[in-house]
Amino acid sequence: AQSVAQPEDQVNVAEGNPLTVKCTYSVSGNPYLFWYVQYPNRGLQFLLKYITGDNLVKGSYGFEAEFNKSQTSFHLKKPSALVSDSALYFCAVRDTIMFSGGYNKLIFGAGTRLAVHP
Amino acid sequence: DGGITQSPKYLFRKEGQNVTLSCEQNLNHDAMYWYRQDPGQGLRLIYYSQIVNDFQKGDIAEGYSVSREKKESFPLTVTSAQKNPTAFYLCASTLNGDSYNEQFFGPGTRLTVL
Numbered sequence: 162a163q164s165v166a167q168p169e170d171q172v173n174v175a176e177g178n179p180l181t182v183k184c185t186y187s188v189s190g191n192p193y194l195f196w197y198v199q200y201p202n203r204g205l206q207f208l209l210k211y212i213t214g215d216n217l218v219k220g221s222y223g224f225e226a227e228f229n230k231s232q233t234s235f236h237l238k239k240p241s242a243l244v245s246d247s248a249l250y251f252c253a254v255r256d257t258i259m260f261s262g263g264y265n266k267l268i269f270g271a272g273t274r275l276a277v278h279p
Numbered sequence: 280d281g282g283i284t285q286s287p288k289y290l291f292r293k294e295g296q297n298v299t300l301s302c303e304q305n306l307n308h309d310a311m312y313w314y315r316q317d318p319g320q321g322l323r324l325i326y327y328s329q330i331v332n333d334f335q336k337g338d339i340a341e342g343y344s345v346s347r348e349k350k351e352s353f354p355l356t357v358t359s360a361q362k363n364p365t366a367f368y369l370c371a372s373t374l375n376g377d378s379y380n381e382q383f384f385g386p387g388t389r390l391t392v393l
């Protein structure tokens with residue numbers, strides 16, 4: 162079954178330290194991978210995506226992610242965490258099995274809560 | 280400002296009652312989506328529409344209905360057939376149905392069954 166996993170429910174990091182939020186995926190074919198962030202009682206905001214090309218993808222708010230095909234991973238990283246980065250982070254992968262309407266839906270991970278402490 | 284609006288922000292439903300959640304976008308996007316979010320779970324697709332007057336069931340369509348009469352509007356009705364409707368509902372849109380496009384999300388509607 163095609164899936165995406167975020168193995169950590171919560172990640173704690175001190176402000177100013179580097180952060181990593183992990184994501185692994187399982188899909189057939191070439192993956193399209195996305196990271197979104199959600200602040201409390203808000204919708205999701207797009208951070209970055211990997212479709213093809215350079216394995217290191219840079220996105221909004223200083224975040225980046227590295228696509229690793231051999232490890233089927235797409236971990237989100239930031240060199241120096243801010244308290245304002247505290248939020249819920251979702252990894253998503255395009256399902257390569259198409260719905261009857263011709264759409265490849267996104268499969269979302271369960272989310273990782275990032276807590277950055279002053 | 281361009282974006283997606285959802286209303287109401289909070290909604291309370293009595294048993295046996297149908298309720299409709301509004302979703303409007305002024306991004307001129309062709310494709311729109313409805314998701315359900317439950318604590319500790321990822322988003323699950325309820326319905327999607329790639330173009331006006333057309334929509335398709337997602338993974339958890341039972342107990343829900345939608346319409347897409349206008350490009351900018353994609354309302355979701357939660358019917359009495361949905362046995363566990365308490366959740367956070369998110370509407371999203373993309374420029375078109377191509378799956379490499381990132382999705383733009385509305386602020387969500389929190390539905391509670393009394």
